[in-house]
Amino acid sequence: xxxxxxxxxxxxxxxxxxxxxxxxxxxxxxxxxxxxxxxxxxxxxxxxxxxxxxxxxxxxxxxxxxxxxxxxxxxxxxxxxxxxxxxxxxxxxxxxxxxxxxxxxxxxxxxxxxxxxxxxxxxxxxxxxxxxxxxxxxxxxxxxxxxxxxxxxxxxxxxxxxxxxxxxxxxxxxxxxxxxxxxxxxxxxxxxxxxxxxxxxxxxxxxxxx
Amino acid sequence: xxxxxxxxxxxxxxxxxxxxxxxxxxxxxxxxxxxxxxxxxxxxxxxxxxxxxxxxxxxxxxxxxxxxxxxxxxxxxxxxx
Ligand SMILES: [Zn+2]
Numbered sequence: 001x002x003x004x005x006x007x008x009x010x011x012x013x014x015x016x017x018x019x020x021x022x023x024x025x026x027x028x029x030x031x032x033x034x035x036x037x038x039x040x041x042x043x044x045x046x047x048x049x050x051x052x053x054x055x056x057x058x059x060x061x062x063x064x065x066x067x068x069x070x071x072x073x074x075x076x077x078x079x080x081x082x083x084x085x086x087x088x089x090x091x092x093x094x095x096x097x098x099x100x101x102x103x104x105x106x107x108x109x110x111x112x113x114x115x116x117x118x119x120x121x122x123x124x125x126x127x128x129x130x131x132x133x134x135x136x137x138x139x140x141x142x143x144x145x146x147x148x149x150x151x152x153x154x155x156x157x158x159x160x161x162x163x164x165x166x167x168x169x170x171x172x173x174x175x176x177x178x179x180x181x182x183x184x185x186x187x188x189x190x191x192x193x194x195x196x197x198x199x200x201x202x203x204x205x206x207x208x209x210x
Numbered sequence: 211x212x213x214x215x216x217x218x219x220x221x222x223x224x225x226x227x228x229x230x231x232x233x234x235x236x237x238x239x240x241x242x243x244x245x246x247x248x249x250x251x252x253x254x255x256x257x258x259x260x261x262x263x264x265x266x267x268x269x270x271x272x273x274x275x276x277x278x279x280x281x282x283x284x285x286x287x288x289x290x291x
Contacts, residue, residue: 020290023280029282033270033275037274038268051274054274059281059282062237063285064291084270113219114219114251114254117247117250117254119250120254123261125261125264128266137262152262153268157262157267177229180227181224183222184226184258187262191262
C-alpha cells in the first residue's frame with residue numbers, strides 16, 4: 001500500500017473516509033504508525049504498554065477523524081492524540097515521579113561539555129551489522145531524560161521537522177531546538193568514548209598521516 | 211573576537227543543523243581550523259547522529275502492523291467516524 005504522499009491527497013483521503021470509504025483509513029494511518037509507536041515507547045518505556053497505547057490512540061484517531069480541521073498536518077494531529085494517550089496512562093501509574101525528575105534535568109543541562117577527543121575515526125553505518133552497536137545506541141537513547149528522548153525520536157529518528165515536532169509535543173519550536181542540541185551533546189558524551197572500538201582498524205598500508 | 215572551545219561546544223548541534231547565523235558560523239569555522247578537539251567533537255557528534263538515526267536501530271515490534279490493522283478492521287466494521 002502506498003503512503004499518503006502530500007497534503008492534498010491526505011485531505012482527499014480523509015474526506016472519502018468520512019464519506020464512507022472506511023477502508024482507506026488503513027492507508028491514511030500507515031505513515032503514522034512508527035512515530036506514534038516510538039513516541040509512546042518514549043513516554044511509557046515499555047514495549048507491550050506502548051503497543052497497547054498505540055492501538056488505542058489509533059482507534060481514537062479514527063473515531064475522532066471528523067474533528068480534524070486540517071489546520072495542521074494529519075500526522076501532527078495524530079501524534080498529539082497519541083501523546084495524550086501516553087500521558088493519560090502515565091498519570092494513572094506512579095511514573096509521575098520520573099516526569100518531575102526530567103523537568104529538573106532541563107535546567108541543569110546547560111552544561112554542554114562533550115566527551116573530549118583529539119581525533120575521531122569515522123564509525124561507518126556498516127558497523128551496525130554488529131548487534132552490540134545497535135544495543136549500545138538504543139540504551140543511550142533510552143537513558144535520556146524523557147523530554148530529550150521524545151525530541152530525538154521525532155526529529156532525528158522519525159525525521160520530522162521542527163514545526164511538526166513542536167506541534168506534536170505541545171512545546172515551542174525554540175524548545176525543540178534547544179532540547180535536540182542538548183540531547184545530541186549528551187549522546188556524544190555517553191557514546192563517543194564507547195564507539196571508538198567500532199571504528200575500522202587503521203590498516204598498516206593506509207595508515208599514514210597520523 | 212576569538213571564541214573558546216566551550217562556546218563552540220554549545221553550538222555544535224545547531225551548527226550541524228545550519229541554525230547558527232553567518233557571523234557565528236564564520237567564527238566557529240575559524241576555530242575549527244586550528245582546534246583538533248572541537249573538530250573531533252564535531253565529527254563524533256555528526257557520526258553519533260548518523261548511527262542512531264539509522265532505520266535499523268529502532269524497529270517496530272514484530273507483527274505490530276498486522277495486529278494494529280486487524281484491530282482496525284474490527285473498529286472500521288462498527289461505524290463511520
Ligand atoms: Zn576548540
